[in-house]
Amino acid sequence: MLTLxxxxxxxxWAGFFFIxxxxxVTTMFFIVPLLMTVWMSLNEWPLLGHPSFSGLKNYxxxxxxxxxxxxxxxxxxxxxxxxxxxxxxxxxxxxxxxxGVRFVGIFRTAYFLPVVIGMTTASLLWTWLFNDQxxxxxxxxxxxxxxxxxxxxxxxxxSALVSIVVMVLWKAAGFTMVILLVGMQAIPxxxxxxxxxxxxxxxxxxxxxxxxxxxxxxxxxLTMSFIGSFLAFEQFFVMTRGxxxxxxxxVVHWIYRASFTYFKxxxxxxxxxxxxxxxxxxxGVQLYLLRDEP
Amino acid sequence: xxxxxxxxxxxxxxxxxGRRPWRKLGLQAAYYGLCTVLLLMFLFxxxxxxxxxxxxxxxxxxxxxxYWPSHFSLENYRNLARYGQGIGRYLGNSAGVAVMTVLFxxxxxxxxxxxxxRFRFPARNALFMLILATLMIPxxxxxxxxxxxxxxxxxxxxxxxxxxxxxxxxxxxAVFMMRNAFDAVPKEIEEAAVLDGCSPMSLLIRVMLxxxxxxxxxxxxxxxxxxWNELLAALILISDSRAFTLPVMLINAQSGQLGSVxxxxxxxxxxxxxxxxxxxxxxxxxxxxxGLVAGAVKA
Numbered sequence: 001m002l003t004l005x006x007x008x009x010x011x012x013w014a015g016f017f018f019i020x021x022x023x024x025v026t027t028m029f030f031i032v033p034l035l036m037t038v039w040m041s042l043n044e045w046p047l048l049g050h051p052s053f054s055g056l057k058n059y060x061x062x063x064x065x066x067x068x069x070x071x072x073x074x075x076x077x078x079x080x081x082x083x084x085x086x087x088x089x090x091x092x093x094x095x096x097x098x099x100g101v102r103f104v105g106i107f108r109t110a111y112f113l114p115v116v117i118g119m120t121t122a123s124l125l126w127t128w129l130f131n132d133q134x135x136x137x138x139x140x141x142x143x144x145x146x147x148x149x150x151x152x153x154x155x156x157x158x159s160a161l162v163s164i165v166v167m168v169l170w171k172a173a174g175f176t177m178v179i180l181l182v183g184m185q186a187i188p189x190x191x192x193x194x195x196x197x198x199x200x201x202x203x204x205x206x207x208x209x210x211x212x213x214x215x216x217x218x219x220x221x222l223t224m225s226f227i228g229s230f231l232a233f234e235q236f237f238v239m240t241r242g243x244x245x246x247x248x249x250x251v252v253h254w255i256y257r258a259s260f261t262y263f264k265x266x267x268x269x270x271x272x273x274x275x276x277x278x279x280x281x282x283x284g285v286q287l288y289l290l291r292d293e294p
Numbered sequence: 295x296x297x298x299x300x301x302x303x304x305x306x307x308x309x310x311x312g313r314r315p316w317r318k319l320g321l322q323a324a325y326y327g328l329c330t331v332l333l334l335m336f337l338f339x340x341x342x343x344x345x346x347x348x349x350x351x352x353x354x355x356x357x358x359x360x361y362w363p364s365h366f367s368l369e370n371y372r373n374l375a376r377y378g379q380g381i382g383r384y385l386g387n388s389a390g391v392a393v394m395t396v397l398f399x400x401x402x403x404x405x406x407x408x409x410x411x412r413f414r415f416p417a418r419n420a421l422f423m424l425i426l427a428t429l430m431i432p433x434x435x436x437x438x439x440x441x442x443x444x445x446x447x448x449x450x451x452x453x454x455x456x457x458x459x460x461x462x463x464x465x466x467x468a469v470f471m472m473r474n475a476f477d478a479v480p481k482e483i484e485e486a487a488v489l490d491g492c493s494p495m496s497l498l499i500r501v502m503l504x505x506x507x508x509x510x511x512x513x514x515x516x517x518x519x520x521x522w523n524e525l526l527a528a529l530i531l532i533s534d535s536r537a538f539t540l541p542v543m544l545i546n547a548q549s550g551q552l553g554s555v556x557x558x559x560x561x562x563x564x565x566x567x568x569x570x571x572x573x574x575x576x577x578x579x580x581x582x583x584x585g586l587v588a589g590a591v592k593a
Contacts, residue, residue: 014494015413019421022406022465029462030428036439096329108296110333116575118523120541121567124548124560125343133357134557136342142358178583179590220590231432234525252434260530265438272435283430
């Protein structure tokens with residue numbers, strides 16, 4: 001530390017000077033808005049005009065708002081479908097490309113590439129692929145004679161959900177794959193060598209060495225995609241616009257709509273507080289699962 | 295190419311144990327076959343969009359779609375150039391916000407990371423935890439107050455306002471990254487510079503900064519991708535169509551126009567939106583992957 005090498009007492013505060021800018025920005029654009037969220041949730045807060053204090057009214061309304069809880073349920077359903085799907089796909093990919101064989105870097109790069117494309121762009125791209133008139137999937141099925149009419153992938157709740165899960169698999173599996181690869185490569189190689197000498201085959205090695213040794217990485221990968229999925233917005237906003245009949249609206253989408261389509265910022269803030277509490281619980285679970293083993 | 299730590303090859307040991315060579319060859323062919331099929335599946339949507347963007351506008355919107363462009367055309371890009379305020383404006387908006395976000399994030403995270411790494415001061419750990427703790431709170435839940443706040447500060451519809459918001463979202467990861475980068479620099483280097491009478495600021499800029507280059511590259515990449523690709527905050531904080539960023543403009547291009555979508559124009563827009571991300575990633579992926587690995591190891 002610099003204090004040991006000649007910096008005198010006033011330098012004790014020199015560190016503050018360095019962290020002050022990022023502290024100031026975090027306070028201004030994170031801590032203050034966070035406190036404002038709570039305050040706004042206690043007000044009728046129109047987009048224009050003056051807010052008026054309304055106590056817990058927004059929360060009382062919220063607890064009777066079937067559409068909001070419907071969106072919570074739908075988001076939970078999406079999360080419970082997409083998280084294991086991403087995990088299993090990404091784990092298979094990681095097993096496939098974790099060996100240092102020739103060209104493996106090219107495969108890893110290709111599988112990861114969609115991760116750096118924005119979720120909005122990816123959603124727009126797949127909306128087109130899934131389109132019944134100009135989309136490739138429907139056209140190929142028609143040409144193969146497997147279907148007689150164009151397929152409306154995004155027109156019905158369940159097929160829309162499946163279509164979006166497929167898009168997200170393409171977009172996000174590479175991310176989880178890299179997280180899993182990091183964990184996979186931390187496993188000491190002697191374990192595998194010993195297993196080989198004992199005559200353990202490939203699957204036996206995966207089952208008895210790789211999987212048990214990666215418990216922590218699994219927890220990290222699963223909780224990260226669980227939390228990310230719970231905050232899903234763009235894919236539904238773009239690909240289904242919440243339809244048909246508002247059946248594919250996620251929580252974040254519903255907050256956006258209440259706040260900026262119906263102009264009820266206070267009500268949106270109350271939903272945000274509820275979302276935030278749900279996410280804090282999830283983060284708590286994550287920290288618990290990732291705690292240092294005693 | 296994504297390179298991780300020197301790779302273990304445990305299963306290779308298994309493959310050579312007394313197996314016949316033709317069997318090994320068959321396994322290898324199957325392995326590369328599978329990997330290649332997956333590679334094509336991952337790249338197909340991007341390539342298909344790229345190909346379609348060079349069809350004529352009529353062909354790109356034809357139903358059923360044609361599998362191969364009948365002739366090469368830049369019509370979709372010309373249409374895009376004229377769309378709304380002209381694509382140049384939206385690209386400029388996105389680039390402006392992204393450049394500001396990257397610069398702000400680099401400056402703030404360098405100062406912050408250096409402060410947290412090299413100085414002892416009251417409440418140091420508590421403040422570091424405070425900045426990291428913001429990671430647990432989704433930014434989606436503070437957008438309503440940010441809307442009100444930016445209006446209050448007259449930063450609504452400005453690139454500066456959006457860039458400040460994006461910078462804030464980047465800071466926890468960036469400060470964490472930079473603190474680790476500074477932690478990895480040996481203390482002896484600074485001690486020598488301090489003995490030569492270097493002030494803390496010039497020490498940071500002249501001695502330390504060149505040594506944390508990879509950390510800076512990682513932070514800059516994450517800030518760029520985060521800003522370039524963000525939709526929700528831009529949708530809320532930008533209402534003036536002249537200030538739209540590329541994702542917001544693309545959303546509008548797809549939903550506007552009396553229900554009929556110009557699919558060729560959309561593909562040209564999608565290609566322009568993907569291109570800088572793909573190029574930066576392919577050139578600098580080492581630094582991007584390092585960031586992911588650091589995040590994964592931290593947890």
